[in-house]
Amino acid sequence: MGAVKQVRLCGLGGQGIVLAGTILGHAGINDRKWVAGSSSYGAEARGSACRSEVIISDEPISFPHVIEADILVAMSQSAYDKYIENVESEKGIVIYDDPLVSTKEINGLKQIGIPATNIAATELNNKQVANMVILGIAVEITKIVTKGALISAVEKNVPERFKALNLKAVELGLNWEME
Amino acid sequence: MATDVRQYLRLEAPPMPFCPGCGDRILLRLILTAIDELKINMDDMLFVSGIGCAAWIPSPHFNADTLHTLHGRAIAFATGAKLFNPKLKVMVISGDGDLADIGGNHLIHAARRNIDLTVICANNMVYGQTGGQVAATAAKGVLTATTTAGNYYRPFDLCKLVNAAGATYAARYSVTQPTLLISSIKKALQTEGFSFIEVISPCPTQFGRRNRLDTPKDTFKFFEDKLITKEDAEGLSPQELENRIITGEFSNGSS
Amino acid sequence: MVLKEMKSTLPPGSYYFSGNEAAAEGAIAAQCGYYAGYPITPSSELMHRIAARFRETGAVFMQMEDELASICSIIGASWAGARAMTATSGPGFSLMQEAISYAIMTETPIVIVDIQRVGPSTGQATRPGGGDMMQAKWGSHGDREVIAISPWSVQEMYDQTINAFNLAERYRVPVILLSDEAIAHLRERIEVRERITIFNRRKEKGAPPFGAGDDGVPPMPAFGEGEKLLVTASTHTEYGLRKTNDPLVQAKLASRLHYKIVNKREEIIEYEHYHVEDAEVVVIAYGFTARSSLFAVERLRQEGKKVGMIRLKTIWPFADRLIRNLGAKVKKVFVPEMNIGQMAGEIMKYAPCDVISFSQTNGEVIHPYTIMEQLERLL
Ligand SMILES: Cc1ncc(C[n+]2csc(CCOP(=O)(O)OP(=O)(O)O)c2C)c(N)n1
Numbered sequence: 001m002g003a004v005k006q007v008r009l010c011g012l013g014g015q016g017i018v019l020a021g022t023i024l025g026h027a028g029i030n031d032r033k034w035v036a037g038s039s040s041y042g043a044e045a046r047g048s049a050c051r052s053e054v055i056i057s058d059e060p061i062s063f064p065h066v067i068e069a070d071i072l073v074a075m076s077q078s079a080y081d082k083y084i085e086n087v088e089s090e091k092g093i094v095i096y097d098d099p100l101v102s103t104k105e106i107n108g109l110k111q112i113g114i115p116a117t118n119i120a121a122t123e124l125n126n127k128q129v130a131n132m133v134i135l136g137i138a139v140e141i142t143k144i145v146t147k148g149a150l151i152s153a154v155e156k157n158v159p160e161r162f163k164a165l166n167l168k169a170v171e172l173g174l175n176w177e178m179e
Numbered sequence: 180m181a182t183d184v185r186q187y188l189r190l191e192a193p194p195m196p197f198c199p200g201c202g203d204r205i206l207l208r209l210i211l212t213a214i215d216e217l218k219i220n221m222d223d224m225l226f227v228s229g230i231g232c233a234a235w236i237p238s239p240h241f242n243a244d245t246l247h248t249l250h251g252r253a254i255a256f257a258t259g260a261k262l263f264n265p266k267l268k269v270m271v272i273s274g275d276g277d278l279a280d281i282g283g284n285h286l287i288h289a290a291r292r293n294i295d296l297t298v299i300c301a302n303n304m305v306y307g308q309t310g311g312q313v314a315a316t317a318a319k320g321v322l323t324a325t326t327t328a329g330n331y332y333r334p335f336d337l338c339k340l341v342n343a344a345g346a347t348y349a350a351r352y353s354v355t356q357p358t359l360l361i362s363s364i365k366k367a368l369q370t371e372g373f374s375f376i377e378v379i380s381p382c383p384t385q386f387g388r389r390n391r392l393d394t395p396k397d398t399f400k401f402f403e404d405k406l407i408t409k410e411d412a413e414g415l416s417p418q419e420l421e422n423r424i425i426t427g428e429f430s431n432g433s434s
Numbered sequence: 435m436v437l438k439e440m441k442s443t444l445p446p447g448s449y450y451f452s453g454n455e456a457a458a459e460g461a462i463a464a465q466c467g468y469y470a471g472y473p474i475t476p477s478s479e480l481m482h483r484i485a486a487r488f489r490e491t492g493a494v495f496m497q498m499e500d501e502l503a504s505i506c507s508i509i510g511a512s513w514a515g516a517r518a519m520t521a522t523s524g525p526g527f528s529l530m531q532e533a534i535s536y537a538i539m540t541e542t543p544i545v546i547v548d549i550q551r552v553g554p555s556t557g558q559a560t561r562p563g564g565g566d567m568m569q570a571k572w573g574s575h576g577d578r579e580v581i582a583i584s585p586w587s588v589q590e591m592y593d594q595t596i597n598a599f600n601l602a603e604r605y606r607v608p609v610i611l612l613s614d615e616a617i618a619h620l621r622e623r624i625e626v627r628e629r630i631t632i633f634n635r636r637k638e639k640g641a642p643p644f645g646a647g648d649d650g651v652p653p654m655p656a657f658g659e660g661e662k663l664l665v666t667a668s669t670h671t672e673y674g675l676r677k678t679n680d681p682l683v684q685a686k687l688a689s690r691l692h693y694k695i696v697n698k699r700e701e702i703i704e705y706e707h708y709h710v711e712d713a714e715v716v717v718i719a720y721g722f723t724a725r726s727s728l729f730a731v732e733r734l735r736q737e738g739k740k741v742g743m744i745r746l747k748t749i750w751p752f753a754d755r756l757i758r759n760l761g762a763k764v765k766k767v768f769v770p771e772m773n774i775g776q777m778a779g780e781i782m783k784y785a786p787c788d789v790i791s792f793s794q795t796n797g798e799v800i801h802p803y804t805i806m807e808q809l810e811r812l813l
């Protein structure tokens with residue numbers, strides 16, 4: 001089996017988790033990978049914990065849901081609490097929105113805090129695009145898709161009038177200097 | 180009425196199933212007369228009907244494309260055929276129970292959409308085929324298999340109904356008014372958009388018998404006595420018009 | 435020519451579609467000319483895409499007033515010459531049953547996509563279920579044969595929708611794509627090929643439209659071709675003339691409608707098998723559950739366990755011979771389903787071995803680990 005990466009994005013409904021997942025999936029397709037994605041659907045996606053899963057693989061994907069996340073991106077405490085136990089314990093990476101999420105110590109698990117919502121608020125004056133900031137950073141850290149693939153996926157999936165803002169946000173993430 | 184309508188009938192079809200004195204037999208002839216007078220090519224026509232005695236008017240007797248469908252759904256079938264092939268000239272012929280009870284929702288929606296169909300509804304106030312149960316068009320007080328103490332509820336005014344929904348043409352005539360009815364059918368066929376004619380078509384067997392109208396003649400008289408033209412009805416109070424059947428054209432805005 | 439190769443409507447290449455979108459694209463590729471539907475979760479995105487894309491292709495889209503009108507109007511359109519389709523979910527599928535029977539009796543090709551959700555009744559609208567498997571077969575009055583297909587991926591939502599149109603036209607029968615929420619809302623990469631094969635309705639001027647033809651399937655003319663068609667779902671002769679009192683006509687028609695499908699079932703039925711040669715326990719699965727099952731089977735094989743899997747791609751007509759032969763070779767078959775043993779019951783009719791039914795009707799897909807656990811117990 002070639003490389004398979006299971007990604008779970010989670011947060012609250014309204015944070016743009018599902019859109020972030022769709023964009024990541026499209027980016028995988030742009031990279032000529034095999035991709036499967038699924039997400040919380042419908043009314044359940046509003047307000048409460050919400051998730052979007054993306055599997056990106058070099059080969060066709062047998063089971064299309066995440067069994068154990070290699071990458072968990074968490075944008076709310078409740079979502080983090082719900083999904084943190086289901087991360088691959090050796091190579092797994094958790095990227096969380098700091099300080100919205102406070103982490104639990106888990107043996108060997110790499111957890112990286114990024115102030116995505118703050119960045120979106122201060123740099124772009126719009127918290128709404130924190131999802132794109134954290135997606136950009138997650139891609140930068142994990143290299144799960146290429147930058148170009150991600151940018152063109154944003155272009156394809158965001159309505160015209162929000163495009164410039166979302167592109168800025170994702171690029172901000174992709175170029176974020178980790179301290 | 181000199182028209183020989185036999186040329187429009189399917190020769191291999193069995194004899195018509197209508198009872199002696201059935202209004203539908205007259206209606207059949209009047210529809211074909213209107214088609215003859217308009218010189219419509221039967222190859223261009225599609226006749227769609229539901230289930231019931233009236234639904235047997237076109238199927239299998241009319242020598243054209245005929246689609247005999249499900250109870251209540253004729254208009255839905257017709258909508259699909261017409262929209263896919265707008266060249267078809269589509270006429271729906273069915274009973275009052277079929278079009279106004281079980282199929283009432285399709286009737287109002289086709290009128291609302293103003294689909295280019297001509298719908299002919301044979302009103303005998305009952306479900307003739309299934310033994311004479313009450314239909315939504317039945318006058319108050321009439322006896323049927325399921326209103327043995329007299330019909331308690333008001334009838335639908337189908338012309339008002341389709342007009343309110345947006346039909347382009349609506350009319351009501353009785354089979355006892357052949358000249359008016361033929362010209363109305365011709366108008367309906369020439370109307371672009373949704374056209375609807377409610378035809379009073381008495382049923383001596385199921386309706387007449389139960390209402391002690393012992394002969395077809397009595398049944399016809401029962402209905403004829405209720406008829407009143409739109410013009411004569413003008414100015415009469417609702418009480419005076421209760422249980423009357425108003426005939427004429429009721430199209431939106433015009434006539 | 436009945437079979438026709440043609441260019442795909444979408445430029446060939448990779449797409450990231452949901453199952454619903456892929457089925458819509460499959461319909462467009464298959465030259466669907468008329469679609470009517472009524473909104474219902476979890477099938478609505480299929481209709482949304484059709485509504486938008488038909489504006490480009492010029493095909494006719496109608497949102498009708500209910501599911502009764504939707505299916506009746508596609509039958510009308512089919513007789514007017516259209517390849518016609520509707521899509522729905524459980525409650526709407528229930529409403530369509532009378533007209534499915536009509537389409538079978540009048541031998542009208544139509545495609546119905548049923549995105550199953552968990553029931554009974556309204557149940558959970560956004561959650562998958564498999565409760566319509568038997569309804570697809572026996573949901574309306576009368577003995578009746580349909581074709582039903584169960585896709586397990588987004589790719590198959592596309593491919594099998596095209597196949598569904600071809601089967602419908604080939605056998606003049608309603609074809610049901612028995613999918614579910616898990617596949618309809620799944621997004622996957624799919625490959626759109628450059629060319630696809632389309633089955634064109636067979637025509638023969640003057641031939642009886644309800645006769646036996648060469649193989650039980652008569653040619654099908656359309657309204658407006660001067661054939662003066664008589665279409666009725668009452669018992670009829672080969673030219674469509676009603677004969678509602680003649681036992682011979684009834685017997686002949688009913689039997690032809692049955693055998694035109696059943697006698698061709700080896701041609702219609704598709705399935706896949708994995709590691710069955712030396713297997714002691716074989717999983718029989720379909721749809722999304724087959725994805726979970728295959729994952730479980732592959733894992734157990736890596737551990738040296740003798741398990742295998744059959745995936746039913748065609749649900750109806752049922753693969754009776756396949757199951758009979760398989761049951762003679764293995765000790766146990768295991769049937770995981772998102773319903774209470776609907777297909778397991780059918781399998782029991784034919785498999786001369788132990789049939790273990792596993793049901794999960796909580797609105798969640800069956801997890802591969804659940805299947806592994808169950809299989810380990812059986813080994
Ligand atoms: C779904 C369904 N319900 C009931 C019936 C039985 N049925 C056949 S005809 C009919 C009523 C017909 O009445 P109408 O449309 O007024 O026609 P008529 O016979 O009076 O001309 C009924 C209830 C049926 N065929 N299908």
Ligand SMILES: [Mg+2]
Pocket residue numbers: 231274275276301302303304305306307314
């Ligand atoms: Mg009646």
